Amino acid sequence: RVQALYAFNAQRNDEISFEKDDIIRVLSKTDPTWWRGHNIRTDAIGLFPSNHVQVLSKLSNDIGQKSSMDTSNTSFD
Numbered sequence: 702r703v704q705a706l707y708a709f710n711a712q713r714n715d716e717i718s719f720e721k722d723d724i725i726r727v728l729s730k731t732d733p734t735w736w737r738g739h740n741i742r743t744d745a746i747g748l749f750p751s752n753h754v755q756v757l758s759k760l761s762n763d764i765g766q767k768s769s770m771d772t773s774n775t776s777f778d
Contacts, residue, residue: 702726703738703754717747725754 705723717740719725725738728746735748 702757703736704757705754707753709749709753711747713748715747717743717745717749719743719749719753724757725749 703725705719705721705725708720709718711718717725717738719740720742723743724741726741727736727738729737730751731737734751736751736754737746737748739746
């Protein structure tokens with residue numbers, strides 16, 4: 702997954718628009734400058750410029766998944 706550093710407005714029908722901080726799931730990196738992805742917020746799929754995003758670390762991905770899991774066993778004392 703990647704996070705948008707800047708907003709981007711699609712110029713063609715095979716591109717996706719996104720806002721700063723949007724999360725995009727990368728589907729393919731067949732070109733070094735244009736990747737294909739799925740914008741989680743808008744549910745759009747298409748090409749986007751790779752220089753407008755930063756790759757989220759595996760650790761931050763794991764933290765995001767853990768925070769959405771059941772926390773009933775968490776102690777707060």
